[in-house]
Amino acid sequence: MKxxxxxxxxxxxxxxxxxxxxxxxxxxxxxxxxxxTVGNQTCEHK
Amino acid sequence: MNGQLGSRFEEGLVHLYKNNGYNxxxxxxxxxxxxxxxxxxxxxxxxDQGQEKETVIERLSSMYGRQEVQDxxxxxxxxxxxxxxxxxxxxxxxxxxxxxxxxxxxxxxxHVAHACNLSCRYCFAEEGEYHGxxxxxxxxxxxxxxxxxxxxxxxxxxxxxxxxGGEPLMDWDVVKEVVAxxxxxxxxxxxxxxxxxxxxxxxLDEEKMDLADREMSNVVLSLDGRPKVHDKMRPxxxxxxxxxxxxxxxxxxxxxxxxxxxxxxxxxTRHNLDFSKDVLHxxxxxxxxxxxxxxVAPETEDHALRLxxxxxxxxxxxxxxxxxxxxxxxxRGFQFFHFMIDLSGGPCVYKxxxxxxxxxxxxxxxxxxxxxxxxxxxxxxxxxxxxxxxGIKRPDVRELFxxxxxxxxxxxxxxxxxxxxxGGCAANSYNFHKDMEQVYEIGCVLExxxxxxxxxxxxxxxxx
Numbered sequence: 405m406k407x408x409x410x411x412x413x414x415x416x417x418x419x420x421x422x423x424x425x426x427x428x429x430x431x432x433x434x435x436x437x438x439x440x441t442v443g444n445q446t447c448e449h450k
Numbered sequence: 451m452n453g454q455l456g457s458r459f460e461e462g463l464v465h466l467y468k469n470n471g472y473n474x475x476x477x478x479x480x481x482x483x484x485x486x487x488x489x490x491x492x493x494x495x496x497x498d499q500g501q502e503k504e505t506v507i508e509r510l511s512s513m514y515g516r517q518e519v520q521d522x523x524x525x526x527x528x529x530x531x532x533x534x535x536x537x538x539x540x541x542x543x544x545x546x547x548x549x550x551x552x553x554x555x556x557x558x559x560x561h562v563a564h565a566c567n568l569s570c571r572y573c574f575a576e577e578g579e580y581h582g583x584x585x586x587x588x589x590x591x592x593x594x595x596x597x598x599x600x601x602x603x604x605x606x607x608x609x610x611x612x613x614x615g616g617e618p619l620m621d622w623d624v625v626k627e628v629v630a631x632x633x634x635x636x637x638x639x640x641x642x643x644x645x646x647x648x649x650x651x652x653x654l655d656e657e658k659m660d661l662a663d664r665e666m667s668n669v670v671l672s673l674d675g676r677p678k679v680h681d682k683m684r685p686x687x688x689x690x691x692x693x694x695x696x697x698x699x700x701x702x703x704x705x706x707x708x709x710x711x712x713x714x715x716x717x718x719t720r721h722n723l724d725f726s727k728d729v730l731h732x733x734x735x736x737x738x739x740x741x742x743x744x745x746v747a748p749e750t751e752d753h754a755l756r757l758x759x760x761x762x763x764x765x766x767x768x769x770x771x772x773x774x775x776x777x778x779x780x781x782r783g784f785q786f787f788h789f790m791i792d793l794s795g796g797p798c799v800y801k802x803x804x805x806x807x808x809x810x811x812x813x814x815x816x817x818x819x820x821x822x823x824x825x826x827x828x829x830x831x832x833x834x835x836x837x838x839x840x841g842i843k844r845p846d847v848r849e850l851f852x853x854x855x856x857x858x859x860x861x862x863x864x865x866x867x868x869x870x871x872x873g874g875c876a877a878n879s880y881n882f883h884k885d886m887e888q889v890y891e892i893g894c895v896l897e898x899x900x901x902x903x904x905x906x907x908x909x910x911x912x913x914x
Contacts, residue, residue, distance in 0.1 A: 407490040407522045408529065411905075411912050412793035415533055416481040416802075416869065420544055423798020427608045429644075430557035430812045432824065442805055443870030443901065444790035445797045448608070 425449065457502045463536045464498050465866035466491060469906040470772055472913070475535070476905065478866050482534040483793055485909045489514045489522045497526075497536070541799050542857050549852050555602040557610035557807065558595055559814040559825045560628070562587040563620040567652045569687045572717055572745045572753055574826060578616030581829030585817040586621040591838065592628035595815045598838040600639050612646045614814075614825055619653035629665050646670065648715075650684070651696035659703050667711060671700045674716040675728020675742070682721060683753070697735075704737055713787060715741040719753035723762045726770040733777070733784045741787035744896055746878055755892055764899045771903040775910045791870075791904040805872030809835075809851025823851055826877030851876060854886045861889045871897045 427448040465476040473491040475484040486494070489510070496506040503523065510519045529535035564585045566578035578584070599609055611632065613625050625647070632643040644667040651671055654662075662669050673696065674680040681691025700714060714737045718725035725742055732740050744763065747754035755763065770786065777783050806812060809823030816828055819838040827833040836843040856862040856873045874897065878890035 405525045405528075407487045408525050409485045409913065410529070410534065411483040411485065411908055412481065414481075414794055414796075415537075416479065416799055417533055417537065417540060419798035419800075420541070424547070424800035426554070426556065426606055426800075426811070428797060428801055429608075430610055430807050432557075432559070432612075432806045432808070432812060441788060441870075441897075442797060442802055442872040443867075444787070444792065444904075445801065446792060447795050447797055447801075 422449075423447075458500045459497050459536045460538075461498060461500060462864060462866075463538070464494060466495055466498065467902055469768070469902055470775075470910065472906055472909045474902075474905055474909055476866060477529075477535050477537055478869070479539045479541075480534050480537040481793070481796070481869065482529070482537075483905055483908065484529070484535070485913060487522075489518060490526060493519070493522055493526055494535070541803060544799060545803050545855055545857060547800075552604055553602075553810065553848060553852075554604040554606055555599060555811055555813055556606045556608070557612070557812040558599050559612045559614050559812070560587065560592065560595055560618075561615060561814060561816050561825065561828060562592065562613050562618045562624055562628075563616035564817050565620055566615060566617045566650070567620065567686070568617070568650050568684055568692055570650075570684045572683060572719060572747055572751070574746070575616060575828075580816075582816075587624055587815075587817040589624050589627040591815070591817065591819040592624050593631045594819060595838045596628065596632050596635060596643075598841070600635060600641055602841075603641065607640065607642055608644060609641050610644045610646065612648065614648050617650050617652065618647060619649050619658060622653070622658060626661060629661070633665075644668075648672070650692070651699050652692060654696070654699040654703065659699075659706060662703070663706050663710070669703070669707065669712040670741075671696075671703065671712065671714045672716070673697070673700055673714045673732060674718070675722070675725065676731045679718075679722045679728055680716075683717070683719065700737075701735065711739070713739045713741045715743065715787075717743050717745050719745040719747075720755055720759050721753050723759055724766065725763075726766040726773070729770055729786065730773060738784045739787075740784060744893070746875075746881075746890070746893070748881075757892065760892065760895050763896060767896075767899050767903050771907055775907055778907075778911060779914070788900045789904040789907055791901070791908065793905075793908055799869070802869045802872050803855055805855070806875070808876050809833075809848055823847060824877060826875075827880070850886070859887050859889060861894065865894065865898070867894075867898045867901045870901045 467474055473486045475486055475494050492510055507519050564578050569577050603609055645665055646668040647662050647666045648670040677693045680693040684692050714732050729742050814822045814825045814828050821835040822828045823833055835847045856868040859873050862868045862873050874889055876886050878893055879886045879888050882890050
């Protein structure tokens with residue numbers, strides 16, 4: 405595209421059917437402990 | 451599916467912003483991020499305001515030329531058709547799938563010591579004592595906590611146990627025993643324990659570094675940045691600073707650790723609103739994995755962040771983001787926890803809806819074996835859910851947390867960052883409003899800014 409550069413190709417809608425296994429890290433076990441930072445967690449099945 | 455209403459789009463499906471010379475469009479519900487030129491930025495902004503196609507093209511043609519506007523509009527239409535622009539929120543119904551699942555517990559925060567050898571001025575644990583008595587966890591409670599976790603984890607294979615406090619190194623023998631017990635359970639129970647350790651470093655020595663490096667999947671080292679900043683907020687009980695003692699140990703541990711997960715993690719307060727300097731100080735020391743949390747404290751505390759501090763704090767995030775881009779380009783980049791964002795994968799929508807799992811799949815365990823929704827609720831008697839010996843006796847508390855999500859919080863429904871923070875921290879909501887469906891406004895402003903910066907960094911590096 406000439407006017408638009410899209411940074412990602414994966415859409416969140418696609419995870420509705422495949423996601424939800426629950427094996428990923430609990431976010432507070434990382435480095436926050438006083439906030440909630442979920443968006444930077446990694447999918448276990450990536 | 452897109453959010454078209456006749457010939458117009460619903461408001462609030464996209465978030466547009468300009469940062470560091472980049473025009474960024476976030477399609478909120480698909481998570482798609484588009485870096486666009488001024489023309490497309492103006493087109494999307496007009497559509498987001500409810501203007502119709504013909505009106506937009508007519509109005510912008512005088513500025514950009516009709517053919518260019520039509521070309522730009524055609525690119526937008528292709529993204530709309532592909533569900534990457536003005537996509538609709540289709541997840542509210544999915545929340546039911548999550549809440550109806552069998553309850554499992556997959557992570558425990560073990561408070562192995564309600565005691566600490568530092569007197570950090572912002573400590574929510576009140577120098578480790580959590581509104582109660584000083585105490586350390588026995589090996590019996592620690593082992594039983596792992597049994598409780600295994601028994602309540604259903605088919606989950608990966609289980610997480612965080613050694614927390616107070617200062618967990620003050621009960622090191624129990625940490626070792628619990629780790630050994632966990633390893634002994636893994637094969638028999640077909641589970642895998644991921645242990646993590648959060649420490650102030652005072653008691654860190656060769657033997658503890660060895661075991662932590664070998665057994666912990668993540669180690670969090672508490673360091674606030676520049677010596678004066680660290681020493682002011684993280685003194686010993688006699689008032690002396692702790693920077694000089696802990697820094698050499700943290701440097702040694704980070705060197706051993708290499709690429710394996712670890713963070714130096716600081717807290718900034720209104721005493722160091724120039725906290726980007728503290729992050730960069732730690733980066734200059736050679737640390738590659740850095741986290742810096744805004745203090746969460748009642749406004750009566752002199753170190754608490756206030757609403758009037760937010761512009762300065764947001765500016766610091768901008769400064770930090772630009773410097774991180776510069777260092778990345780120079781081949782000396784580092785990770786900043788709150789700017790990490792995975793645009794090519796990242797968590798599924800269920801994870802984003804369920805948040806941190808406090809009170810449901812994540813619980814805190816006191817030295818006596820009492821269960822609470824998370825470390826920040828420990829000591830709040832009305833949230834005591836049971837014990838590791840008797841199990842959960844207050845399913846109503848679990849239900850309370852399970853029922854709380856971005857769709858039950860009015861402020862989150864309108865927020866572009868709702869799929870990145872998942873509605874924020876329940877403890878912060880409770881502590882500031884006594885209501886978990888309210889939000890902690892300061893945290894929200896900062897979370898939105900961090901998401902914007904994280905995306906801008908990706909945009910800058912992708913456009914190189």
